[in-house]
Amino acid sequence: MSINKDTIVAIFxxxxxxxxxxxxxxxxDPGYQGMKASFWPTIVLCLxxxxxxxxxxxxxxxxxxxxxxxxxxxxxxxxLKFKNASICFLMFILFLAFLDYLGMxxxxxxxxxxxxxxxxxxxxxKIINHSIISIIxxxxxxxxxxxxxxVILPEGEILRxx
Amino acid sequence: MIDVILQAFAxxxxxxxxxxxxxxxxxxxxxxxxxxxxxxxxGVILTLPFTFGMTAVQGLATMLGVFVGGFSxxxxxxxxxxxxxxxxxxxxxxxxxxLVRSGRPGLALGLGLWSSFFGGMISAVILVAxxxxxxxxxxxxxxxxxxxxxxxxxxxxxxxxGGNITKGLIAGLLGLFAATVGEDxxxxxxxxxxxxxxxxxxxxxxxxLIGLFAFSQLLxxxxxxxxxxxxxxxxxxxxxxxxxxxxxLIILKRWVNLFRSSFIGIFTGILPAAGGSISNILAYDQxxxxxxxxxxxxxxEYDGVIAPEAANNATAGGALIMMMALGIPGDIVTAVMLxxxxxxxxxxxxxxxxxEPLLAYGVFIAxxxxxxxxxxxxxxxxxxxxxxTKIPMYVLASVILxxxxxxxxxxxxxxxxxxxxxxxxxxGYFMKKLGFPLAPMILGVVLGKLAELNxxxxxxxxxxxxLFISRPWSLFFLLMAVIxxxxxxxxxxxxxxxxxKLYVPVSMIVLSLPLFLMGSPVRMIVAxxxxxxxxxxxxxxxxxxxxx
Numbered sequence: 095m096s097i098n099k100d101t102i103v104a105i106f107x108x109x110x111x112x113x114x115x116x117x118x119x120x121x122x123d124p125g126y127q128g129m130k131a132s133f134w135p136t137i138v139l140c141l142x143x144x145x146x147x148x149x150x151x152x153x154x155x156x157x158x159x160x161x162x163x164x165x166x167x168x169x170x171x172x173x174l175k176f177k178n179a180s181i182c183f184l185m186f187i188l189f190l191a192f193l194d195y196l197g198m199x200x201x202x203x204x205x206x207x208x209x210x211x212x213x214x215x216x217x218x219x220k221i222i223n224h225s226i227i228s229i230i231x232x233x234x235x236x237x238x239x240x241x242x243x244x245v246i247l248p249e250g251e252i253l254r255x256x
Numbered sequence: 257m258i259d260v261i262l263q264a265f266a267x268x269x270x271x272x273x274x275x276x277x278x279x280x281x282x283x284x285x286x287x288x289x290x291x292x293x294x295x296x297x298x299g300v301i302l303t304l305p306f307t308f309g310m311t312a313v314q315g316l317a318t319m320l321g322v323f324v325g326g327f328s329x330x331x332x333x334x335x336x337x338x339x340x341x342x343x344x345x346x347x348x349x350x351x352x353x354x355l356v357r358s359g360r361p362g363l364a365l366g367l368g369l370w371s372s373f374f375g376g377m378i379s380a381v382i383l384v385a386x387x388x389x390x391x392x393x394x395x396x397x398x399x400x401x402x403x404x405x406x407x408x409x410x411x412x413x414x415x416x417x418g419g420n421i422t423k424g425l426i427a428g429l430l431g432l433f434a435a436t437v438g439e440d441x442x443x444x445x446x447x448x449x450x451x452x453x454x455x456x457x458x459x460x461x462x463x464x465l466i467g468l469f470a471f472s473q474l475l476x477x478x479x480x481x482x483x484x485x486x487x488x489x490x491x492x493x494x495x496x497x498x499x500x501x502x503x504x505l506i507i508l509k510r511w512v513n514l515f516r517s518s519f520i521g522i523f524t525g526i527l528p529a530a531g532g533s534i535s536n537i538l539a540y541d542q543x544x545x546x547x548x549x550x551x552x553x554x555x556x557e558y559d560g561v562i563a564p565e566a567a568n569n570a571t572a573g574g575a576l577i578m579m580m581a582l583g584i585p586g587d588i589v590t591a592v593m594l595x596x597x598x599x600x601x602x603x604x605x606x607x608x609x610x611x612e613p614l615l616a617y618g619v620f621i622a623x624x625x626x627x628x629x630x631x632x633x634x635x636x637x638x639x640x641x642x643x644x645t646k647i648p649m650y651v652l653a654s655v656i657l658x659x660x661x662x663x664x665x666x667x668x669x670x671x672x673x674x675x676x677x678x679x680x681x682x683x684g685y686f687m688k689k690l691g692f693p694l695a696p697m698i699l700g701v702v703l704g705k706l707a708e709l710n711x712x713x714x715x716x717x718x719x720x721x722x723l724f725i726s727r728p729w730s731l732f733f734l735l736m737a738v739i740x741x742x743x744x745x746x747x748x749x750x751x752x753x754x755x756x757k758l759y760v761p762v763s764m765i766v767l768s769l770p771l772f773l774m775g776s777p778v779r780m781i782v783a784x785x786x787x788x789x790x791x792x793x794x795x796x797x798x799x800x801x802x803x804x
Contacts (some may be wrong), residue, residue, distance in 0.1 A: 103690055107426065114448065115431070122445045129712040131445040135436040142429040149422050178484060178650075179475045179685060182657065186678055189661070193671055202658045209654040213478060214485060231655045235662055243309035245666040 100153035107146035115139050178213055185209045196252020202232040262616035266654025267313050268625055278622065281321025282629040286637040287644060288322065289342050296326030296342055297588040301470050302656065304462060304592055305663025312600040312615055316593060317622035323589055324376060324626035327569045331368035332641055336361070336496075338602045343533035344568040349538035351553060351560025358556050361496040366503025369562040369634050371514065374507060375566030376627040378518040379525070379573025383580070384620045387609065390581035394606025397582075399713035400723050404733035406707045409584050412527065412740040413696045421744045423692045431700020432707065434459055434680075441705060442712045454672040461595045463664045463677040464701050468694055469588065470660055471681025474653040476688060484650040498635060506558050513543050513559050514566050521567035525574020525587075539567030569627075576623065580616060582606060583704075588695060591702045594651065599667075682776050732770035757797040764790030 099135065123133040189205040197206065206228035214220055239245040268274050281303060288299030299322045307315030319527065330345030335352040348368060355364040397405070410432075414424035437448045438458025449455035478484040507514055517539035524535035543563035544553045553560050575590045583604035585591035597604055602612055609616040664677045684694055724730050742759065749756040764786045771783035 099690060100549040117448055119609060122448050124443050124445060126443055128716040129442065131443045131447060134711060135433065135447060138429055138432045138436065141431065142426065143427060145422055145426045149426065152422060169399060178478045178481060182475055182478065183682065186657065190674060190678065198662060202662065206654050206658045211655065213650040217302045229652060235659055239662055240665055243666065246669060247662065247665065248671065
């Protein structure tokens with residue numbers, strides 16, 4: 095018997111199913127005739143629980159799969175492997191968190207510039223290129239959506255005050 | 257009928273705006289198909305936000321341009337650099353690249369281009385002929401049959417998406433679950449909202465799709481620091497003059513291969529989830545088996561280029577048949593098109609062609625026209641492709657991530673949708689890392705509400721759950737679902753085992769049962785053929801077991 099990535103995922107899925115099945119008991123029953131609102135999600139969650147259990151058993155029986163102690167899972171490798179993805183996550187969260195203040199135009203330019211620079215490097219030449227790329231691309235996209243497709247994109251408090 | 261076709265023709269061909277949009281769409285599709293790391297599905301998904309402001313015909317025509325262009329775009333990169341732009345052009349590399357290296361790049365590109373064109377044309381004819389007939393068949397479906405069809409679509413997606421079937425089923429179920437969040441459509445009761453008002457509207461289809469597919473793919477593309485910073489392609493091709501005339505003559509001389517490969521493509525497209533990535537390899541394999549010059553395959557054989565390219569473009573027509581006739585998406589691309597129709601308040605289903613004939617025939621005509629654009633734009637797009645390949649992936653990824661956010665916001669003008677996209681992007685990224693296929697989850701999200709609605713209708717009409725197995729069509733789809741779940745085990749089983757020998761004949765015999773129950777003479781004949789063929793295979797295989 096071994097513990098690997100799949101074991102942890104299966105346990106997580108089982109916990110998720112438990113929480114959601116528990117939450118399905120709170121779904122209101124308006125008393126109409128026909129299928130209750132909780133019926134279909136309960137079926138899906140029960141099947142998901144069964145499949146998660148199958149995955150758990152298979153992962154524990156398996157001898158070859160993704161052992162947790164392998165060298166790929168040491169903290170330095172994990173950091174390097176997910177460095178760029180983590181930068182994207184972080185930048186996107188910042189972009190969304192400040193969207194109300196910066197708006198789509200300024201926020202978008204800063205997001206693209208920040209991401210380009212963090213992923214591409216901090217040399218002067220690159221920074222100049224990144225700023226040009228971010229201003230032009232977001233400017234074009236913003237114009238297409240605002241003037242072409244008549245979408246009212248978030249203006250942001252900064253532009254509103256200005 | 258004729259006046260509807262003429263009106264649809266006018267709405268596409270005589271409208272300069274629609275033609276212009278198709279032009280841009282096809283060009284974008286060719287480029288998306290040509291760039292390794294990008295897929296046709298991603299191209300179509302990223303096109304969707306632009307279609308909000310268009311009419312339904314214009315939106316679908318643009319997406320069809322991307323779809324058709326994408327299939328032929330893959331052949332440029334695979335022939336000129338040896339790297340397939342999309343999974344649907346993998347087999348083209350086997351003979352296309354050697355043909356280019358032998359000093360015939362113009363002919364190689366011509367063969368690929370015109371095979372794609374002819375394959376697409378054949379599938380377009382079949383699409384026009386078959387979709388309305390299949391839709392008539394769909395009118396026989398009750399909610400029980402429709403529910404079972406959705407279950408079959410999900411199970412076959414799981415079994416064909418590759419990898420672990422348990423993980424595939426979990427992904428599909430997670431998709432179905434995601435579709436239940438928010439107010440349910442039958443009773444209007446809030447589910448799994450945990451007190452958040454934003455959750456009441458549920459997760460919109462587009463943010464989930466862009467998150468799961470495009471967002472997660474972009475994160476994967478920039479994962480490797482070195483690869484993210486280097487240009488998209490280290491080997492860059494050169495502009496070549498396509499030898500159109502000679503290529504057409506060679507293809508027409510090999511018409512058997514062209515038709516066989518096109519029909520393989522159409523059939524693969526009709527099957528839910530089996531897209532161009534499967535059809536191009538199947539067609540190549542069949543062309544090799546049927547060819548008298550088998551030893552030339554892999555060295556620049558013409559048939560080795562014609563087969564995969566005709567098949568992958570024909571797949572597009574096949575996938576559209578299912579979407580147009582039954583409202584069931586055959587793959588991610590048609591799932592997006594289904595989403596686009598829903599944005600315009602059009603629900604595809606068996607009555608779609610009857611209810612919206614102008615739009616339906618508009619799709620047929622746009623599919624034809626897109627192939628002409630594809631041929632005309634190839635030389636021009638080759639030059640742009642060579643420029644685009646010099647851009648590093650991190651630049652493309654950063655800009656497209658921002659574009660995704662703007663596009664998703666444009667759907668309902670709410671920031672919550674961008675959070676949904678981000679959330680599902682993170683989920684999609686980690687699911688890919690952990691070996692879960694994403695296609696079943698996406699189809700689960702798309703089909704979840706439809707499945708629930710039909711289940712509710714079925715139970716509303718009658719409490720008798722046995723109707724799911726006593727109605728012939730429902731039984732047929734449920735049996736197909738069971739067969740598709742077992743299919744991966746059949747693939748893994750050794751050929752000489754009893755299970756592997758019995759799988760196909762037993763499946764054929766079992767499937768004949770609902771056909772017998774349907775009662776119509778044609779279906780009875782099909783059922784008899786299935787039983788006889790199954791029995792013959794059973795006899796042959798069991799007798800070979802005895803001798804060994």
